[in-house]
Amino acid sequence: MEKYSSGLVSESFWFIEVKKIIKLRHYGKTWDDIKVLCLEDNLLGISKEYRAKRIFGYLKNRLEVLEDGLVEVFIHSDLNTQKIINIIAMAKRNRLFFEFLYEVYREKVQLGAIELKDSDINIFFKNKQDQDEDVSKWTDVTLRRLRSSYMNFLTDAGLLTISGKQKKITPPILDVTLENYLNDNGDSQMIKAITGVN
The missing domain is CATH 1.10.10 (Arc Repressor Mutant, subunit A)
Known part of the structure; x- marks a missing residue:
């Protein structure tokens, strides 16, 4: 793994x-x-x-990590879908980021939560530190920078909208071509991670 x-x-x-x-x-x-x-x-x-x-x-x-088919979808998609494909590429390359999307973002969407809080991410990292020896050795500075990076990625991809101090959860409605491509290529977990749907 x-x-x-x-x-x-x-x-x-x-x-x-x-x-x-x-x-x-x-x-x-x-x-x-x-x-x-x-x-x-x-x-x-x-x-x-x-x-x-x-x-x-x-x-x-x-x-x-993007197969030719996904590159094709990117080329013919609108701006929002292209941003989603960028974040998918990041999640495909980085297990921790994918698990964050799947375990934190998806869960918040399913619960109908309005915002993503720093405490949500802190709990996620704390759990990973308890589960994994490598993560347990990361410094507070690394964890703080990762938290900030994750929030920025979600905001840039349109999955979060900053309103004052609030980070509002704005799950996307996936373009049908992208959704079909992901389903057909065994990537339905990615759809769930990004949209929160079951």
Whole structure:
């Protein structure tokens, strides 16, 4: 089973960058081609080469989990659906983030909760620390940064809406093409994690 990772603290939602790279992949560019575009033509708009290299690496890892069919769905979808596909890629790559969506976000939606609280995430991490030796060694700073990252990802994907100090839960209505694709490819758990439906 894939180990838990706190790697998402180093990442952002990077939607514009994801969109550029998925389009290039769709039109037949190899990862090597895209790397050259990132480092030599500044595709990502990052002035420092070492940062462009690092972010390219993160994006490549994230997007490699998307099958051609899901890339096809992305290309022909509206903005909201594309953002959902980005968060799906993140959850496919990171077991802890997927479990957070499935065990916390989904449960709150099912209970009809209006908002996601910091305490909900804190309880989730506390449980994981009790269950997993690696997670139990993470520092408070790492956990705080992860909590902040998760909240940002959900907000950027439209799953949360910030209203004053409240983080309102706004579960999406999935595009039927995306929903059918996920169901047909054995990813119904992902639908549940993101929409909260049974």
